[in-house]
């Protein structure tokens with residue numbers, strides 16, 4: 001279901017809680033909402049559609065990747081300044097990102113995965129995990 005994107009900074013600044021199998025309907029809503037904005041959307045977090053659960057969706061080399069309860073286990077590479085945009089506000093902002101991250105997460109079938117991501121995909125994941133923690137760029 002296509003959902004409205006939240007731009008209220010107060011609602012977006014809350015911590016999201018762990019997702020369970022009962023929250024899987026949110027995955028489809030995130031996909032539908034992201035597809036409707038495909039030209040400029042490379043990732044979304046559930047709280048952007050007012051679901052305060054730790055679920056994110058990111059574009060990983062033009063492939064959609066759903067991550068449930070993602071945790072960054074390790075960072076490496078450069079810690080560089082990036083300029084990012086966000087659907088939740090206008091314009092771009094500067095922030096610091098790690099070049100490489102090792103992430104533990106559950107996939108759409110609630111199977112645990114551990115994977116290392118780098119460059120743009122790593123950047124998007126860090127941005128969306130920040131959303132889960134109520135952090136906006």
Ligand SMILES: [Zn+2]
Pocket residue numbers: 085086087088127131
């Ligand atoms: Zn954002």
